Amino acid sequence: MMTEADYYAFFDDYLNDRLDAPVRENLERRLAADPVLAERLADYQRVTGTLHAYGQRLRVSEKLRAIQAEIDAEQETTVETGRPDMPVLRISRTEQWLREFWHGHRATMGVAASVAVLAVFATLLGLQWWSTLEQPARVQQLRLEVAQLKNAQKKSQRVMNQVINQIGATPPPVQGKFSGTGFALTSDGYLVTSYHVIRGADSVLIEGRDKQRFRAEPVFSDAAHDLTILRITDRRFKGFGRLPYTVKRRQADLGEKIYTVGYPREDQVYNDGSLSARSGFEGDTGFYQISIPVNPGNSGGPVLDDKGNLIGVISGRQMDVQSAAFATKSSYLARLVDSLSAAPNPHTYNLPKQNQLTGQTRPQQVRKLQDFVFVVKVFE
Amino acid sequence: MGKGQPSYTDEELLAGIRHGDDRALAHMYRQYLPTVIHLVTQNSGTEDEAKDIYQEGVMVFYEKVREGTLELSCQIKTYLYAVCRRLWLKRLAEKGRYGGRLDDHEPYLETGAEADLADAEERDRQFALMSEALGRLGEPCRSLLEGFYLLDKSMQQLTAEHGYTNADNAKNQKYKCLVRLKKLFFTQYKEEPLP
Numbered sequence: 001m002m003t004e005a006d007y008y009a010f011f012d013d014y015l016n017d018r019l020d021a022p023v024r025e026n027l028e029r030r031l032a033a034d035p036v037l038a039e040r041l042a043d044y045q046r047v048t049g050t051l052h053a054y055g056q057r058l059r060v061s062e063k064l065r066a067i068q069a070e071i072d073a074e075q076e077t078t079v080e081t082g083r084p085d086m087p088v089l090r091i092s093r094t095e096q097w098l099r100e101f102w103h104g105h106r107a108t109m110g111v112a113a114s115v116a117v118l119a120v121f122a123t124l125l126g127l128q129w130w131s132t133l134e135q136p137a138r139v140q141q142l143r144l145e146v147a148q149l150k151n152a153q154k155k156s157q158r159v160m161n162q163v164i165n166q167i168g169a170t171p172p173p174v175q176g177k178f179s180g181t182g183f184a185l186t187s188d189g190y191l192v193t194s195y196h197v198i199r200g201a202d203s204v205l206i207e208g209r210d211k212q213r214f215r216a217e218p219v220f221s222d223a224a225h226d227l228t229i230l231r232i233t234d235r236r237f238k239g240f241g242r243l244p245y246t247v248k249r250r251q252a253d254l255g256e257k258i259y260t261v262g263y264p265r266e267d268q269v270y271n272d273g274s275l276s277a278r279s280g281f282e283g284d285t286g287f288y289q290i291s292i293p294v295n296p297g298n299s300g301g302p303v304l305d306d307k308g309n310l311i312g313v314i315s316g317r318q319m320d321v322q323s324a325a326f327a328t329k330s331s332y333l334a335r336l337v338d339s340l341s342a343a344p345n346p347h348t349y350n351l352p353k354q355n356q357l358t359g360q361t362r363p364q365q366v367r368k369l370q371d372f373v374f375v376v377k378v379f380e
Numbered sequence: 381m382g383k384g385q386p387s388y389t390d391e392e393l394l395a396g397i398r399h400g401d402d403r404a405l406a407h408m409y410r411q412y413l414p415t416v417i418h419l420v421t422q423n424s425g426t427e428d429e430a431k432d433i434y435q436e437g438v439m440v441f442y443e444k445v446r447e448g449t450l451e452l453s454c455q456i457k458t459y460l461y462a463v464c465r466r467l468w469l470k471r472l473a474e475k476g477r478y479g480g481r482l483d484d485h486e487p488y489l490e491t492g493a494e495a496d497l498a499d500a501e502e503r504d505r506q507f508a509l510m511s512e513a514l515g516r517l518g519e520p521c522r523s524l525l526e527g528f529y530l531l532d533k534s535m536q537q538l539t540a541e542h543g544y545t546n547a548d549n550a551k552n553q554k555y556k557c558l559v560r561l562k563k564l565f566f567t568q569y570k571e572e573p574l575p
Contacts, residue, residue, distance in 0.1 A: 005552065005555040005556040005560045009552070009555045010560060012555070013428075019442070043562055044562070047558060047561060047565055048558070048563070048564045050507070050510050051529035051561075052506075052529060053443075053530070054507050054530060055529045055531070055532065056443075056446070057443070057507060060443075061435070063402060063405065064405075064435045064439070065435070066411065067405070067406045067409045068409075068431055068435065070406075071413065100426050103421075104425075107424075259459075334495065
């Protein structure tokens with residue numbers, strides 16, 4: 001019985017042509033007849049073939065390395081001795097590594113650097129853009145920058161000059177830097193307006209419907225509720241007379257019909273609407289939301305209800321919402337007056353007690369009201 | 381180059397390599413090395429990487445020539461360039477830095493290099509399996525077979541080295557080792573089917 005190893009010896013002899021002719025012919029016949037034996041021969045050939053090829057691969061690989069080493073050696077000698085007049089560039093291992101790294105990665109690093117630079121600038125510009133976009137966009141405070149009126153004024157001045165030529169000299173109208181609206185709080189010369197109207201003011205002028213002007217000064221300001229109390233300091237001032245409206249101390253109801261009179265332009269302007277919400281911008285409970293169309297210059301104007309009660313003071317409007325204006329609640333005004341009266345060195349604020357507007361029609365109410373609403377002109 | 385060495389034509393080089401003439405191999409190696417170094421260093425590789433790639437490429441060429449299966453339809457230079465280009469692309473892909481394009485300065489299409497490389501890959505796989513099978517074989521079989529097949533030693537030399545009483549003993553031992561190697565080789569071969 002032949003073992004597999006015996007067969008391999010046999011195959012070896014057969015493939016190297018060391019068998020006698022009869023034995024070889026016998027084997028070839030058996031190979032043709034016996035597929036198992038043929039398979040065994042094929043396996044033997046695969047294994048020895050692969051081994052031979054593997055051996056060759058290793059030897060040739062060694063040869064190629066030797067050739068390469070020889071070439072490298074030649075190049076080194078030409079570099080060092082071939083040109084004696086040329087200085088040999090010697091670089092440290094680190095520098096060589098750096099050079100190779102730079103050579104291999106410069107494109108990537110360039111792209112990375114430009115992306116970083118772009119990102120930085122995009123962020124800076126984006127932030128700036130965002131902040132300029134965001135800040136003024138929400139609530140606009142409604143004091144009027146008088147320059148806006150310049151064009152209109154020039155026109156009227158031209159007309160006025162013609163008139164002046166006819167009727168004689170009248171002083172040209174005084175222009176402040178900003179203007180808003182104010183209204184009488186007591187009959188002895190105290191007024192209310194919005195804090196932001198007189199913010200940063202050097203001097204304040206009050207001008208009524210009859211074009212009479214009085215100097216005034218802020219007595220007290222409440223920036224949180226956007227309220228300021230002014231006092232007229234002019235000697236010529238003799239008092240407002242009886243005020244027709246009263247200050248409501250309780251909260252007004254939703255849906256109440258309300259109106260305002262103010263100076264968004266040179267003349268008094270009436271506007272009405274209703275009370276939309278009992279909180280202001282971003283839920284601020286110091287304010288009402290009202291649906292009166294208001295414009296720069298309306299700030300500080302009185303908001304009255306149907307019965308002629310003062311319920312608020314116009315403060316601002318929200319830019320990104322349709323017709324949402326805000327007014328400080330009159331209850332805060334009343335509380336402010338109370339706290340001032342209680343303060344040391346007090347002055348008695350005689351708030352009007354009797355309402356003369358109740359039960360009257362709107363035009364009648366407005367007619368009585370209009371003498372107590374003033375332009376507040378501010379000089380910086 | 382030059383250095384008084386004779387310049388060969390492509391046919392002479394092929395004939396020389398087919399007959400195992402080391403001088404022809406060395407000559408060819410020197411002649412086309414710069415092209416490949418240029419290719420690799422222009423495409424984010426170092427000179428050492430270029431030499432590795434070139435040796436691999438020459439090996440593909442050499443083995444095809446020795447097998448007698450090379451069907452050369454272009455110059456040797458073009459063929460080697462195409463092979464090395466393909467190898468370098470593969471290496472770049474492995475490094476994850478392949479930008480999708482190489483700066484070419486030689487033609488590389490229609491050279492049959494792709495098919496030859498596929499053959500070479502299969503051969504590499506077999507060699508790897510064989511190397512592993514040899515590793516698992518254990519002594520003295522391993523050094524006996526390596527000595528005979530890989531290091532080209534004669535049976536007399538191996539008989540002396542391994543202390544066999546005569547060459548026949550050594551030969552019998554060799555065949556037994558071959559049987560064991562065959563089993564190891566083929567079990568792995570079957571465990572790892574072709575991809």
